[in-house]
Amino acid sequence: MIRIRTLSLLLTILLLSGLSSHAEDGYRLWLRYEKIPNKNILKEYSSQINSIYFEGNSTTIFAAKEELLNGLTGLLGSEIKEINRIKSTGSVVLAVYSSSKLLNELNIAGQLSDLGNEGFLILTTTVKNKKSIVITANTDVGVLYGVFHFLMMIQTNQPIDKINFASAPKIKLRLLNHWDNLDRFVERGYAGFSIWDWHKLPDYIYPQYKDYARANASIGINGTVLTNVNANARVLTEDYLIKVTALANVFRPYGIKVYLTARFSAPIEIGGLKTADPLDNNVRQWWNKKVEEIYKLIPDFGGFLVKANSEGQPGPQNYGRSHSDGANMLADALKPFGGIVMWRAFVYSNETPEDRAKQAYNEFKPLDGKFKDNVLVQVKNGPVDFQPREPFHPLFGSMPKTPLMMEFQITQEYLGQATNLVYLAPMYKECLESDTFTKGKGSTVTKIIDGSIDNHTLTGIAGVANTGTDRNWTGHLFGQANWYAFGRLAWNHQLSSEEIADEWIRMTFSNSKEIVASIKKVMLSSHEYCVNYMTPLGLHHIMGWDHHYGPAPWIKEKHRADWTSVYYHRADSNGIGFDRTATGSNATSQYATQVNNNFSSLETCPDEFLLWFHHLPWNYKMKSGRTLWDKICYKYNWGVNGVRGMIKIWNSLEGKIDPMRFKHVKMLLSIQEKEAAWWRNACLLYFQTFSKMPIPIEYEQPDKTLDYYMSLEFPYAPGI
Numbered sequence: 001m002i003r004i005r006t007l008s009l010l011l012t013i014l015l016l017s018g019l020s021s022h023a024e025d026g027y028r029l030w031l032r033y034e035k036i037p038n039k040n041i042l043k044e045y046s047s048q049i050n051s052i053y054f055e056g057n058s059t060t061i062f063a064a065k066e067e068l069l070n071g072l073t074g075l076l077g078s079e080i081k082e083i084n085r086i087k088s089t090g091s092v093v094l095a096v097y098s099s100s101k102l103l104n105e106l107n108i109a110g111q112l113s114d115l116g117n118e119g120f121l122i123l124t125t126t127v128k129n130k131k132s133i134v135i136t137a138n139t140d141v142g143v144l145y146g147v148f149h150f151l152m153m154i155q156t157n158q159p160i161d162k163i164n165f166a167s168a169p170k171i172k173l174r175l176l177n178h179w180d181n182l183d184r185f186v187e188r189g190y191a192g193f194s195i196w197d198w199h200k201l202p203d204y205i206y207p208q209y210k211d212y213a214r215a216n217a218s219i220g221i222n223g224t225v226l227t228n229v230n231a232n233a234r235v236l237t238e239d240y241l242i243k244v245t246a247l248a249n250v251f252r253p254y255g256i257k258v259y260l261t262a263r264f265s266a267p268i269e270i271g272g273l274k275t276a277d278p279l280d281n282n283v284r285q286w287w288n289k290k291v292e293e294i295y296k297l298i299p300d301f302g303g304f305l306v307k308a309n310s311e312g313q314p315g316p317q318n319y320g321r322s323h324s325d326g327a328n329m330l331a332d333a334l335k336p337f338g339g340i341v342m343w344r345a346f347v348y349s350n351e352t353p354e355d356r357a358k359q360a361y362n363e364f365k366p367l368d369g370k371f372k373d374n375v376l377v378q379v380k381n382g383p384v385d386f387q388p389r390e391p392f393h394p395l396f397g398s399m400p401k402t403p404l405m406m407e408f409q410i411t412q413e414y415l416g417q418a419t420n421l422v423y424l425a426p427m428y429k430e431c432l433e434s435d436t437f438t439k440g441k442g443s444t445v446t447k448i449i450d451g452s453i454d455n456h457t458l459t460g461i462a463g464v465a466n467t468g469t470d471r472n473w474t475g476h477l478f479g480q481a482n483w484y485a486f487g488r489l490a491w492n493h494q495l496s497s498e499e500i501a502d503e504w505i506r507m508t509f510s511n512s513k514e515i516v517a518s519i520k521k522v523m524l525s526s527h528e529y530c531v532n533y534m535t536p537l538g539l540h541h542i543m544g545w546d547h548h549y550g551p552a553p554w555i556k557e558k559h560r561a562d563w564t565s566v567y568y569h570r571a572d573s574n575g576i577g578f579d580r581t582a583t584g585s586n587a588t589s590q591y592a593t594q595v596n597n598n599f600s601s602l603e604t605c606p607d608e609f610l611l612w613f614h615h616l617p618w619n620y621k622m623k624s625g626r627t628l629w630d631k632i633c634y635k636y637n638w639g640v641n642g643v644r645g646m647i648k649i650w651n652s653l654e655g656k657i658d659p660m661r662f663k664h665v666k667m668l669l670s671i672q673e674k675e676a677a678w679w680r681n682a683c684l685l686y687f688q689t690f691s692k693m694p695i696p697i698e699y700e701q702p703d704k705t706l707d708y709y710m711s712l713e714f715p716y717a718p719g720i
């Protein structure tokens with residue numbers, strides 16, 4: 001009797017906690033394919049789907065079929081048959097339209113003509129007089145993307161009885177950039193080691209490699225740069241290229257090309273040459289041969305990503321040559337094979353007596369029109385370095401003859417690393433929707449990177465990956481949402497942050513209205529809170545030295561001024577902020593007139609960028625009537641309180657989601673609260689030494705001294 005009671009109690013707990021047959025350790029990401037718990041919805045789907053019919057025999061079509069089979073079997077909780085003739089209703093049909101005899105009967109050529117090489121069409125229709133769901137495209141990979149979209153529709157409980165949905169990516173190259181070293185250390189990685197086990201490659205293939213490819217394909221990512229931009233030439237040696245080939249073979253069925261970072265000095269380091277001068281014939285020959293060797297092994301190799309003459313990396317300027325000379329040499333080598341070069345614009349030097357925020361523009365703008373047609377210039381979203389909030393980079397819109405590729409950071413180097421829940425879609429969207437005014441009103445960053453404004457067909461977007469060997473891939477479970485959001489926006493930048501969050505929550509947690517609404521609330525406000533407890537009102541780059549963990553606005557007198565905090569906040573007894581208007585560094589002049597005027601005038605400069613562009617007295621009167629100092633205090637406190645609100649909402653979900661993930665996030669949120677308060681206290685106490693004004697009494701007062709905060713050291717902080 002007791003045993004039965006205990007057992008039923010256990011069962012009730014399991015049911016209540018939503019514990020599934022799988023450990024909810026986050027490994028399955030948003031592709032969990034758990035049986036649909038709502039009986040009515042399950043019945044509805046089960047009455048419409050019972051089998052899969054597919055045509056084609058490529059590895060991509062097999063991958064699509066396998067995913068659909070596994071996905072549907074899991075979601076519907078019953079066996080889905082593979083059939084070779086359509087005899088009854090309820091089949092999902094997978095086929096490339098142009099090569100399918102079966103789909104010939106459908107009048108859909110017109111719909112497919114706009115979908116290009118990667119788009120797809122999902123249609124509820126009749127095939128052989130039987131009601132079916134058709135997933136079709138112009139290519140195999142289009143079918144694969146369609147399958148993932150269809151599975152997402154079911155995972156998010158969307159109706160499927162009248163689907164007529166077509167979609168094609170708006171940007172051609174949608175890449176992850178891994179800052180992964182060959183020794184498996186991940187620069188700015190907060191989720192363990194690199195997932196690439198170079199030592200065991202090419203013979204040992206972890207299941208993670210395929211799951212990585214599945215996850216990326218599910219959100220439309222079609223390329224991966226395997227190695228760090230602070231590059232190691234060794235990856236270009238034969239031994240390593242064979243390892244790269246093994247990974248490329250795993251990724252290929254999922255439409256993912258591999259790319260490598262090319263260390264500019266490789267001809268010297270592994271080629272035995274005396275120079276890496278891009279105009280030297282031997283150097284050019286060396287690269288030509290190297291590229292030939294790569295394409296023999298990997299016929300669909302994507303190309304190179306290069307960080308040159310930046311932060312100590314070698315580059316063409318070592319030989320008195322320009323960035324375009326360097327990029328074009330590699331472009332020439334890659335061109336015969338269809339490869340491309342992504343040349344980074346992240347350049348600045350402490351020796352250049354110029355505001356760091358201006359340097360990339362100064363170097364690259366004059367090179368517009370000088371790059372070969374298989375070169376993209378890859379530009380970070382803002383002019384400094386992935387800060388919690390930056391204005392858009394002034395290069396966007398300023399190089400109309402050159403395809404500019406966006407570089408976002410998914411790993412949260414400056415956004416709380418892997419202990420803070422910060423949903424980044426709103427930050428990405430803010431940048432993408434910024435109006436550069438370079439070709440009149442409406443010249444958004446989006447239209448520059450999707451090529452529509454300057455008629456570029458070679459277009460791209462990259463996200464610095466946040467993956468690692470942690471069981472849940474990203475360290476913080478909500479880091480997965482940022483990987484997901486990056487991919488979804490790369491495919492369709494018109495999606496809203498909310499739509500993307502909605503999809504991710506439903507797939508990752510549940511379709512329960514309450515759970516979706518609560519988690520969405522947490523996610524959608526999280527970035528704004530983070531900006532405010534770290535760097536409100538346009539403050540930036542005031543974090544810990546080198547590891548970038550935690551606050552350290554006091555950093556000064558280091559070997560590079562442009563890596564110190566005082567360089568950026570410029571706090572003194574008169575006030576705070578970086579004057580980047582005409583009276584200061586004049587960085588505003590790098591923007592189109594309308595934007596320049598908007599940022600330069602105190603009347604119109606958004607509060608969000610106030611101290612990015614202006615140095616203002618502590619008692620400056622804000623629009624709200626508060627003094628600047630009061631406003632800074634208010635903002636820091638608003639951010640901290642926001643985190644407390646997030647915790648409250650999360651706690652309300654106890655017992656409604658599985659205990660494993662509930663607890664994981666709960667513990668991290670409590671770290672986040674401590675870190676938010678630490679940021680606030682340390683920054684306010686430090687800035688107070690200049691403002692000499694009290695922290696208004698209505699706010700929580702710091703519980704430690706400034707000396708205490710300044711004494712903290714983190715020699716083993718991750719990621720450096």
Ligand code: GCV
Binds near residue numbers: 188230311346385413
């Ligand atoms: C890969 C920042 C990071 C560096 C990174 C660099 C870059 O400075 O702190 O770790 O180097 O950006 O984007 O090249």
